[in-house]
Amino acid sequence: MTSPIYCETIASHPEFRRLSSIDGIAVDLRYATPDNFVGRDLYSPLDCGFLHQDAAAALERAVAWLRAHRPDYTVLVLDALRPQRVQEQLWQALQGTDLLGYIAEPTRGSIHSFGMALDVTLLDAQGRELDMGTGFDDLSERSHPAKEAEMLARGELVAQQIENRCGLRDAMFQAGFVGINSEWWHFDCGDRLLVRRDYARVL
Numbered sequence: 001m002t003s004p005i006y007c008e009t010i011a012s013h014p015e016f017r018r019l020s021s022i023d024g025i026a027v028d029l030r031y032a033t034p035d036n037f038v039g040r041d042l043y044s045p046l047d048c049g050f051l052h053q054d055a056a057a058a059l060e061r062a063v064a065w066l067r068a069h070r071p072d073y074t075v076l077v078l079d080a081l082r083p084q085r086v087q088e089q090l091w092q093a094l095q096g097t098d099l100l101g102y103i104a105e106p107t108r109g110s111i112h113s114f115g116m117a118l119d120v121t122l123l124d125a126q127g128r129e130l131d132m133g134t135g136f137d138d139l140s141e142r143s144h145p146a147k148e149a150e151m152l153a154r155g156e157l158v159a160q161q162i163e164n165r166c167g168l169r170d171a172m173f174q175a176g177f178v179g180i181n182s183e184w185w186h187f188d189c190g191d192r193l194l195v196r197r198d199y200a201r202v203l
Helices: 007-012 053-069 084-093 145-153 159-174 192-198
Strands: 016-018 025-027 050-052 074-079 117-123 177-179 186-189
Touching: 007 016, 016 053, 050 053, 053 074, 053 117, 053 159, 053 186, 117 159, 145 159, 159 177, 186 192
Parallel strands: 025 074
Antiparallel strands: 016 050, 074 117, 117 186, 177 186
């Protein structure tokens, strides 16, 4: 296991890159605002606008694919590096609810805390978020990629919303990201077990 590092030192760490160094993306880190399911800024005064260099390179591949196949779309990054201490706050915020399945248990750790996961959506040519059927951090079954066919059949999603999600997945999957069953916006860069074994956790 690689020794953990502190978020306060991330700017000088050679394996991490600022999101601002990645061309062709937009950034709106929702946990640095009240626009998230907790309803408050969880990041300040920490600077969380970073990714591990491996995830940053994969994001650049996703941007390049979109530029070639859907030049009218832009990746909007909603969350990237999420320090362990913030993951613990999210875990605590959901205690006593039936929503804990949406949050990685802190001792196991979120892949976000290694700088190897992204929460993303797409913007159209006018800079508007595509309609994905739910917003970011909507902790309901309508957010579950695994339930899209069921939600479509019940009329809780429409075909265009699923098509928009598929366009996002196409861009991310071909770049090496892996989705999860419960959040259309979340993508891991590579295998979770290998990330937890081989990468440094950010505290």
